[in-house]
Every structure is written in C-alpha cells, then in structure tokens.
Amino acid sequence: xxxxxxxxxxxxxxxxxxxxxxxxxxxxxxxxxxxxxxxxxxxxxxxxxxxxxxxxxxxxxxxxxxxxxxxxxxxxxxxxxxxxxxxxxxxxxxxxxxxxxxxxxxxxxxxxxxxxxxxxxxxxxxxxxxxxxxxxxxxxxxxxxxxxxxxxxxxxxxxxxxxxxxxxxxxxxxxxxxxxxxxxxxxxxxxxxxxxxxxxxxxxxxxxxxxxxxxxxxxxxxxxxxxxxxxxxxxxxxxxxxxxxxxxxxxxxxxxxxxxxxxxxxxxxxxxxxxx
Amino acid sequence: xxxxxxxxxxxxxxxxxxxxxxxxxxxxxxxxxxxxxxxxxxxxxxxxxxxxxxxxxxxxxxxxxxxxxxxxxxxxxxxxxxxxxxxxxxxxxxxxxxxxxxxxxxxxxxxxxxxxxxxxxxxxxxxxxxxxxxxxxxxxxxxxxxxxxxxxxxxxxxxxxxxxxxxxxxxxxxxxxxxxxxxxxxxxxxxxxxxxxxxxxxxxxxxxxxxxxxxxxxxxxxxxxxxxxxxxxxxxxxxxxxxxxxxxxxxxxxxxxxxxxxxxxxxxxxxxxxxxxxxxxxxxxxxxxxx
Numbered sequence: 001x002x003x004x005x006x007x008x009x010x011x012x013x014x015x016x017x018x019x020x021x022x023x024x025x026x027x028x029x030x031x032x033x034x035x036x037x038x039x040x041x042x043x044x045x046x047x048x049x050x051x052x053x054x055x056x057x058x059x060x061x062x063x064x065x066x067x068x069x070x071x072x073x074x075x076x077x078x079x080x081x082x083x084x085x086x087x088x089x090x091x092x093x094x095x096x097x098x099x100x101x102x103x104x105x106x107x108x109x110x111x112x113x114x115x116x117x118x119x120x121x122x123x124x125x126x127x128x129x130x131x132x133x134x135x136x137x138x139x140x141x142x143x144x145x146x147x148x149x150x151x152x153x154x155x156x157x158x159x160x161x162x163x164x165x166x167x168x169x170x171x172x173x174x175x176x177x178x179x180x181x182x183x184x185x186x187x188x189x190x191x192x193x194x195x196x197x198x199x200x201x202x203x204x205x206x207x208x209x210x211x212x213x214x215x216x217x218x219x220x221x222x223x224x225x226x227x228x229x230x231x232x233x234x235x236x237x238x239x240x241x242x243x244x245x246x247x248x249x250x251x252x253x254x255x256x257x258x259x260x261x262x263x264x265x266x267x268x269x270x271x272x273x274x275x276x
Numbered sequence: 277x278x279x280x281x282x283x284x285x286x287x288x289x290x291x292x293x294x295x296x297x298x299x300x301x302x303x304x305x306x307x308x309x310x311x312x313x314x315x316x317x318x319x320x321x322x323x324x325x326x327x328x329x330x331x332x333x334x335x336x337x338x339x340x341x342x343x344x345x346x347x348x349x350x351x352x353x354x355x356x357x358x359x360x361x362x363x364x365x366x367x368x369x370x371x372x373x374x375x376x377x378x379x380x381x382x383x384x385x386x387x388x389x390x391x392x393x394x395x396x397x398x399x400x401x402x403x404x405x406x407x408x409x410x411x412x413x414x415x416x417x418x419x420x421x422x423x424x425x426x427x428x429x430x431x432x433x434x435x436x437x438x439x440x441x442x443x444x445x446x447x448x449x450x451x452x453x454x455x456x457x458x459x460x461x462x463x464x465x466x467x468x469x470x471x472x473x474x475x476x477x478x479x480x481x482x483x484x485x486x487x488x489x490x491x492x493x494x495x496x497x498x499x500x501x502x503x504x505x506x507x508x509x510x511x512x513x514x515x516x517x518x519x520x521x522x523x524x525x526x527x528x529x530x531x532x533x534x535x536x537x538x539x540x541x542x543x544x545x546x547x548x549x550x551x552x553x554x555x556x557x558x559x560x561x562x563x564x565x566x567x
Contacts, residue, residue: 010375017372018379021386024440028389030412031401043410089297096294100286108295112302118310119550121502121523122543125530126312127305129325146305154298179290208394210505215531226394230509240404247400251393258392262385265392269445270452273495 028251035059035244042240058245062232068246070221071228076253078143078224079206083199086150091195094157095183099169109158112151124215131216142216143224147206152272153198160191200261201268204254225250313547316540323534334541344542346517347525350431354503354521357435359496363489365439366446371481373447374454384451388444398441399509406433424511430519434510441506446492453488457481494557501550522546 034042035058036051062068097105127146128137136142164187172182188195213224220231232246258265317334321327338344373383390398406413408422423433461480466472504523507513513520520528522542530539 013372014376014379017376018383020369020372021383025386025389027401027405027440030405034404045410045415047412047415089301092294093298096291100291100294102286102288102291108299111307115302115306117551118306119498119502119547121504122547122550123306123309123313125323125526125536125539125543126309126316126325128530129316129321129323129536130304130309130312132324145301148301149306151302179286179294183294204392208392210395214505215527226396229400230396240407240410243400244404247397251397254392254394255389258389259385262381266384266388266448269448273445273449273491 031244031247034240035248037241039239039241058241059249062242062245062249066232066246067220067223067228068225068232068249071223071225072249074140074143074222074228075207075225078140078147079203081140081144082147082206083202085144085148086153086202087195087199089148090150090153091157091188092180092183094154094161095179095187097154098158098161099164099182099187100179109154112154115149115151121211124212128215136216138217138219138222140222143213143222146212146216147209150202153202156194156198156271157191160194161187164190197264197268197271200257200264201272204257204265207254313540313543316537317544319537320535321537321540323530323536325536327537330537334538337538338541338545343517343520343525344522344545347520347522350519351501351503351521353431354435354438354507355497355500357432358438358500359493361435362439362443362496363446363492366443366492367450367485367489369443369447370450370454371477374451384447387447390441391444393441395441395505396509398437399506402437402440403510425515427515427518430511430515434506434519437510438500438503438506442496446496449488449492450485453485454481457484490557494554497557498550498554501546501553522549 033049033051036054036056037048038053038055038057041048041052096102097109131137131142131146134141136145168186169182172186177185208226209224210226213227217223217227220228223231229243229246229250232243316325318329318331319327320330320333369387373380373387376383403424405411406423408414408420408425411423413423414420421429423429457480461484462472462476465476465480502523503521504527507519507521508524508527511519513524523546526539526542526546529535529542
C-alpha cells in the first residue's frame with residue numbers, strides 16, 4: 001500500500017519535471033514559431049500556436065538583405081582561429097611547465113594562476129587603447145588576439161600532463177626525441193579527450209562572446225554574429241519574424257554542437273568551472 | 277616542492293619555443309592592460325590614451341558621482357535578484373532531474389540548452405516573448421506590462437532572463453556534486469528511517485553538497501558584478517537610467533564620453549569590489565564548509 005502511493009508520487013514528480021523543462025524551453029519554441037510564420041500571424045490575439053502556413057521567407061529575407069552571411073563568416077573564422085591557436089599555445093606552454101624541469105617554472109605557473117583574479121571586463125579600456133595604437137580596431141587581429149588569453153587551458157593541460165607516467169618521456173628522451181616531437185607524437189594523441197572537451201567549450205565561448213567584439217568592432221561588415229544580429233532589430237523595428245529568423249540562425253551552430261556532443265560539452269564546462 | 281625526480285638536462289631553446297607564445301600573449305593582453313588600467317586611473321586620458329597625470333582627482337570625482345553610486349546600487353540589486361535565486365532554482369532542478377531515469381538526458385538537454393546560446397539571441401527572443409503588446413507572456417498572464425521599460429519590472433525582468441539563460445550551468449555542477457555523494461550515506465541513514473525526503477536532504481545532501489554550492493555562489497557573484505550585456509540589450513539602462521550598472525557606466529564614460537582615465541577609475545573600483553567580495557565570500561564559505 002505504502003509502496004504504491006510512493007510510486008504514484010514519483011510519477012507525478014517525474015511528470016512535473018518534464019513539464020517544467022518543456023516550459024523552460026518554450027521561449028525558444030516560440031522564437032522558431034515566429035520565425036516560420038507570416039508577420040500578420042505573429043501579432044494575432046489569441047496567438048497562433050503553430051506556424052500556419054509554415055514559410056521560410058524571413059530566413060531568406062535576412063540572408064539576402066543583411067550582412068548575416070558575412071557575420072557568420074567572421075564568427076566561424078575568428079572562433080576557429082581562437083580555438084586552434086589557444087589549444088596550440090596552451091598545450092605547448094603546459095607541456096614545458098609540466099615536463100621540463102627548468103628553473104622558474106613554478107613562478108611562471110603561479111603568474112598564470114594569478115590571471116584568474118583579473119576580471120576580463122575591467123581591462124577593456126587599456127586593451128582598446130593598445131589595439132587602437134596598433135591599428136587593430138575593426139580587424140580580425142583586434143578581435144582574436146585578446147581572446148587568446150586563456151590560462152584555464154594551461155592549467156587543465158598541465159593537470160593532465162602531470163599524470164603521464166615519467167617512463168614515457170624517459171624512454172623517448174633516450175631515443176633522442178626533441179621536446180616538440182614528444183609533445184605532438186605522444187602527449188597530444190594520449191590526451192585527445194581533453195583537447196576535444198576544451199575545443200568544444202572554447203568554441204562555444206568565443207562564438208558567444210559579446211562584450212569584446214562589441215567593443216572592438218564598430219563597422220557592420222566586421223561584426224560577429226552575436227553583435228550583428230542586434231542590428232537586425234534596429235533596422236526593421238518590430239518585424240519580429242525577421243529578428244527571430246536571425247536569432248535562430250545565430251543560435252544554430254552552438255545548439256547543434258551541443259546536441260551532438262552533449263556529454264563532451266557538459267564535461268568541458270564542468271572541468272573549466274571547477275578550475276576557475 | 278616535491279622530492280626531486282631524477283634531474284633531466286634540458287635546453288633553454290626548446291623551453292623558450294614552448295613557453296614564449298602563450299607567455300607573450302599573456303603579458304601583452306592581460307598583464308600589461310592590468311597595470312595600464314591602474315596608471316590610467318590617475319590621468320585625464322581620452323580614449324586614445326592621451327592625457328596627463330592628475331593625481332587622485334578621478335577618485336575624488338568617483339566618490340561624488342551620483343551616476344556611479346546609482347550604478348553600484350543597480351548592480352547590487354541585480355546581484356540580489358540573481359545569485360541566490362539562481363542557485364536555488366539550479367539546486368531544485370538538479371534534484372528533480374537526477375531522479376529521472378530514461379528521460380534524464382532529454383530533460384537535461386532542454387534546461388541546459390539556453391546556457392550555450394549567445395546572449396544577444398537570448399535577449400532578442402525575450403524582447404519578443406515579453407513584448408508589451410504582442411508578447412506571449414503578457415497574453416498568458418492577461419497583462420499589458422512593458423516589462424523592460426517599467427521602473428518596477430525592468431531589473432527583475434533582466435534578472436529573470438539571466439536565470440533562464442544561465443541556470444543550466446548551475447544544474448550541471450549540482451548534478452556532478454550530487455553524483456559524488458556516496459550512496460552508502462543514504463543507505464546508512466535509511467536504516468534509521470531517514471534515507472529519503474527532507475531529513476535526508478537536510479542531514480546528508482545539503483552538507484555534502486556545500487562545496488559545490490559555495491563554488492556556484494562564488495562563480496555567479498564574480499560574474500554578476502560584471503553584468504553589462506543583458507542590461508544593455510534589454511533595457512539599455514532605462515527607464516530613466518534606473519538599470520544602468522557599473523560596467524555600463526564605465527562603457528559610457530569610455531566609449532561615449534571618451535574619458536579613458538575616468539573609465540579606468542571605474543574599472544579599478546569594480547576590480548576592487550570583485551576582489552573584496554570573492555575574498556570575503558571564499559573565507560565565509562570555507563568556514564562553513566569545515567563544519
């Protein structure tokens with residue numbers, strides 16, 4: 001008797017959980033619904049719950065009449081460049097600190113750790129001045145370079161490299177293998193899992209980064225997707241289907257990446273959060 | 277320092293090749309600006325960095341600047357509306373999601389998805405969903421509230437959007453924390469009739485989870501001091517400057533009034549506030565964690 005009551009309670013909680021989760025995601029459904037609807041349908045009261053008829057005109061309009069294709073390119077280009085460069089330089093740096101016993105490596109590591117205390121947002125004024133002096137405002141360099149500072153990746157790589165058995169490097173050193181070769185032929189393939197998780201998280205971070213691109217880029221063709229889509233709104237006033245279409249397009253890459261690599265994203269986010 | 281492993285010979289050349297790229301980036305784009313923001317705060321520099329030393333005049337001005345105190349209060353108000361509520365919502369969601377079996381991944385995907393979206397996608401969606409005339413939220417509530425431009429509703433609305441956007445992160449950490457609690461604890465407690473329900477939560481889950489809870493609180497507090505994007509995109513500081521936050525004040529001084537020196541002073545104030553709170557909070561939370 002008691003048991004039966006408990007499982008009923010359990011079923012109710014399960015149902016409630018799923019309903020709450022569906023309600024949580026409802027704004028995104030609504031954005032999609034609006035993006036696929038005719039403008040006049042979206043301001044009807046009571047609202048039209050499904051796109052009827054379902055049309056793609058808003059997407060076509062946004063792609064044809066805004067710079068969204070260019071913003072897409074800018075975002076893909078800068079995010080990929082940032083991910084590749086960050087992984088490359090942090091992996092090398094972490095390898096040296098972890099595996100080569102050079103004097104000053106502890107101090108260097110502590111200096112990198114101290115970087116966690118500096119909030120990214122409070123540095124933008126001198127950073128802007130610096131890049132302005134180097135003529136990098138409204139350029140890919142200006143967009144990318146400051147986003148390469150990612151001490152968290154150094155810390156994560158170092159932790160993983162520290163756990164590698166010392167015999168591995170000893171044997172390779174005997175063979176006369178150089179440090180770079182050792183890193184890329186042994187350490188890199190053996191730590192592919194971390195690199196994957198880091199790559200996905202770094203990609204999501206840089207794709208979603210709003211504040212820095214917003215500061216350093218003011219010319220429309222140089223904007224990234226997250227900054228660019230805020231322009232669509234100011235151009236078209238209350239034409240919500242078009243605004244929603246641009247939002248859906250902007251959300252697509254990270255959303256797809258997440259749905260495919262759900263586990264890796266979760267892993268990467270948890271690992272980087274624990275370190276910060 | 278650990279006991280010495282066998283000393284290996286190394287070449288400075290390979291060390292420099294490996295270490296230099298990241299170190300140079302780090303020095304140029306983190307260390308240098310951090311030092312420069314301090315020196316700038318004592319100058320009347322414009323946004324190109326030209327100006328002369330004016331002592332502590334910027335700091336004196338800051339203390340007498342009503343916009344600064346206003347923005348500070350708005351930021352604190354935003355923190356009050358988000359940090360603890362977001363943690364509570366995250367914990368409740370985590371407790372709900374973790375007891376699911378087949379539906380767990382599906383449910384988790386739904387509540388985590390917003391977190392991986394760009395902030396501007398989130399704000400665009402909510403500007404529409406919470407539109408005063410045709411927004412679905414007003415329709416469902418039977419109201420006509422102009423959520424983001426109403427003096428009373430603007431900041432709570434921004435806070436709500438922020439929680440919607442970021443709670444997935446908290447859920448993720450809480451679920452990891454809940455999984456790490458050894459099941460034997462609950463088994464032992466159930467012998468005494470306290471393996472489930474509120475008592476199990478009170479005496480096992482909550483204390484065991486405290487390190488994660490404190491991490492979640494600290495991470496959010498540090499992030500929310502730097503609130504800018506959502507406020508800028510949803511209310512743009514309005515109505516009547518009632519939602520201008522510290523970072524937006526800095527942004528306005530630097531990039532709209534071209535006062536790089538004074539904007540740096542605001543940055544330093546924000547930096548110090550973040551350092552003090554994270555230091556204080558870490559200390560407080562560590563203390564409780566030892567119980």
